[in-house]
Amino acid sequence: MSSEVDVTAPGIGLPEGDDAEAEAGLWRRAYDNLRSGNLGVLPIVIGLALIVVFFSYKATNFFTADNFNNIIVQMAGLTMLAFGVVFVLLLGEIDLSIGYLSGIAALAVAEFQLAGSSHQYPGLVAIAIAVGLCAFIGGVQGSIVAKVGVPSFVVTLAGLLIWQGVILQVLEVKGVIVIQDAWINDTANHYFTARVGWIIAAVVTGVYALGTLGSVVSNRRAGVAIRRPLLVVAKVVGVAVATFGTVAVSNHANVPNGLPLAGVLVVIFLIVLTFLAKRTPFGRHVYAVGGNAEAARRAGINVARIRIIVFMISGGMAGVGGVILAARLNSVDLNVGGGTLLLDAISAAVIGGTSLFGGRGEVRSALLGALVIATVSNGLNTAGYKTGTIYIVTGVILLLAVTLDTIARRLQARSGR
Amino acid sequence: MGASSGFVVGNATPVSETPILQLRGISKSFGSVQALTDVDFEVRLGEVMALVGDNGAGKSTLIKCVAGIHSPDSGQILFDGKPVHIHSPKDAARLGIEFVYQDLALCDNLDVVQNMYLGREERDWLFRLKEPLMEQRTAETLKSLSVTTIRSIRQPVASLSGGQRQSVAVAKAVQWNSKLVILDEPTAALGVAQTRQVLELVKRLADQGLAVVLISHNLHDVFEVATSITVLRLGRDVGVYEREKTTQQEVVQAITAGIPTKVSGIPETTPELAS
Structure with missing residues (x-):
């Protein structure tokens, strides 16, 4: 019997690699992507364009430079929260506390600038305290998730209730706290002059172009082929058009005139957080933990540490958003952090294409999603619809976006990618 | 006996x-x-x-x-x-000593290069990932092991066949001297x-x-x-x-x-x- 054992298996040659594939053109790739359902940001950009066209017909004062500036300021706070949500979703976790956590930040920033109180600090210090406090709370919640193993849904649901309770207890006594500090209020109410706006546009475009050039050069030096060179150029041109276009429209607005600081803050956080997610080992580890936590652990990644830091980012971004939202109203009242803020932030990230199950998504998806939500809400308001309609439409868009994404991914799975 | x-x-x-x-x-x-x-x-x-x-x-x-x-x-x-x-x-x-586990221990959502360097990423003083370096070395490692069936080392591991995935897992293990x-x-x-x-x-x-x-x-x-x-x-x-x-x-x-x-x-x- 033993002699019959065939030690060498039947001769099956190793399949050869396909070098020609590497040289396939941009259009071929674009077509492949389209066919296999890898749509990227295309559907959401088209959707946004349709929304804008629709409301431009529906409401006379929607498609104006003034309203453009309005939308930027309206969406800034929400976008900050959604940035944090992206990181949490990348891990496959959820953070339900960010709505009221942003309320806590608003409360803290209002409290620590309060004129005549024993704890009046300069505006920037108050902002730092508020954001730091929220990051700390996020870290505590994250520690309970990562170290003890309580599901994040439960921990942050408890957080939602607790921080709502804290806000109610404090503001029941105080009623409304007015924010007088100029630094704080400027985060939502400062508009740059035309010239500064142009400089900002030039700097953003220049930094992006230099960064792109840098990576192209280092790729060349390492002898690594540059994928889709046309797309790289198109992206730089796209960024230039978007930034200069934004400044042009904002400068064209009458009341308020100029590029809003809130919009610039959003772009700064977009750049920093995208860098963090895509260009650093930490970001890579976030994707890894969200994709396969066990594999990440075996690769020597400190999974608990990654989880805690991500919840700190989520809390911190809720803090930043809370400050901007409070600054917009110049005050903090009993409604702070409530309403649809939390669900809008999660919806924004998801509409933008971030998966709820971890490992898939981009920071920019929060911005795109928030842009959709803010535009729809602003458009319906301008056209004279009531709050009920806004909720219904936002819900339908959320469902549509995720359904489209799910179908796209099923197509991808079918085409074996 | x-x-x-x-x-x-x-x-x-x-x-x-x-x-x-x-x-x-x-x-x-x-x-x-x-x-x-x-x-x-x-x-x-x-x-x-x-x-x-x-x-x-x-x-x-x-x-x-x-x-x-x-x-x-x-x-x-x-x-x-x-x-x-x-x-x-x-x-x-x-x-x-390196291990290749039964259940692969690769992250499906990351590409081949990212998986090969998972947990040991090369970075510069600004904490930036040295992508070109990692990509180049991954290609070299795979070549030295005659793993030629993988079309692009920048495709997500999810799109690879079982054998290719296992090859990546093995290559990942031997990459570190x-x-x-x-x-x-x-x-x-x-x-x-x-x-x-x-x-x-x-x-x-x-x-x-x-x-x-x-x-x-x-x-x-x-x-x-x-x-x-x-x-x-x-x-x-x-x-x-x-x-x-x-x-x-x-x-x-x-x-x-x-x-x-x-x-x-x-x-x-x-x-x-x-x-």
Whole structure:
């Protein structure tokens, strides 16, 4: 019997690699992507364009430079929260506390600038305290998730209730706290002059172009082929058009005139957080933990540490958003952090294409999603619809976006990618 | 019961070199369950040592002792002739021991390069990932192992076939100047062609001078690539067989009804005398 054992298996040659594939053109790739359902940001950009066209017909004062500036300021706070949500979703976790956590930040920033109180600090210090406090709370919640193993849904649901309770207890006594500090209020109410706006546009475009050039050069030096060179150029041109276009429209607005600081803050956080997610080992580890936590652990990644830091980012971004939202109203009242803020932030990230199950998504998806939500809400308001309609439409868009994404991914799975 | 010509007992050394990894008298119990009893095991550079045994024979427990996931109750681990204490997978990695697990341990959502460098990313002073460097080195590693079936090393691992994924997992393990690679059931989930691909890779590792430990249920695979075979049964080592001098039948017998060369409490037993 033993002699019959065939030690060498039947001769099956190793399949050869396909070098020609590497040289396939941009259009071929674009077509492949389209066919296999890898749509990227295309559907959401088209959707946004349709929304804008629709409301431009529906409401006379929607498609104006003034309203453009309005939308930027309206969406800034929400976008900050959604940035944090992206990181949490990348891990496959959820953070339900960010709505009221942003309320806590608003409360803290209002409290620590309060004129005549024993704890009046300069505006920037108050902002730092508020954001730091929220990051700390996020870290505590994250520690309970990562170290003890309580599901994040439960921990942050408890957080939602607790921080709502804290806000109610404090503001029941105080009623409304007015924010007088100029630094704080400027985060939502400062508009740059035309010239500064142009400089900002030039700097953003220049930094992006230099960064792109840098990576192209280092790729060349390492002898690594540059994928889709046309797309790289198109992206730089796209960024230039978007930034200069934004400044042009904002400068064209009458009341308020100029590029809003809130919009610039959003772009700064977009750049920093995208860098963090895509260009650093930490970001890579976030994707890894969200994709396969066990594999990440075996690769020597400190999974608990990654989880805690991500919840700190989520809390911190809720803090930043809370400050901007409070600054917009110049005050903090009993409604702070409530309403649809939390669900809008999660919806924004998801509409933008971030998966709820971890490992898939981009920071920019929060911005795109928030842009959709803010535009729809602003458009319906301008056209004279009531709050009920806004909720219904936002819900339908959320469902549509995720359904489209799910179908796209099923197509991808079918085409074996 | 009589030992055949291929039967090598205890600490006999079939190859002249000193073992890169040597386990002496490893015992491990979980509560009342004695998982390992006085197990000896060794592997040399350039050798593929198969570790076979039925379910519950203690293969995984033994390997987890080497990985630092379990610490043995008694016994000694020698690496490169020196006694070592391995408390965590990181300790094992520092020594140059890498593991390829049954369930792959790759992140589906990351691409090949990202997986190869997971947890050990190259970065510059600004904490920026050195993508071009990592991509270049990944391509080199895969080329050196003749892994030619992967079209683009920038495609997500999810889009690879089982054999390609296993190849990436193996390449990931050998990239770090490792001396010993331990593969846990690397072909368990693969088809014929894929299995062939991975076994070729295993042979190539040994040819490149690495020590390889192959844990497998599939004796066909084992006989194709292994130079020696260690058989475990009920937490004891039954013996070491040389591939050239043994038969599948003999190994199957050892797996199902083998008699341990050593039984705790009894110093030396009959097989020792028989040889």
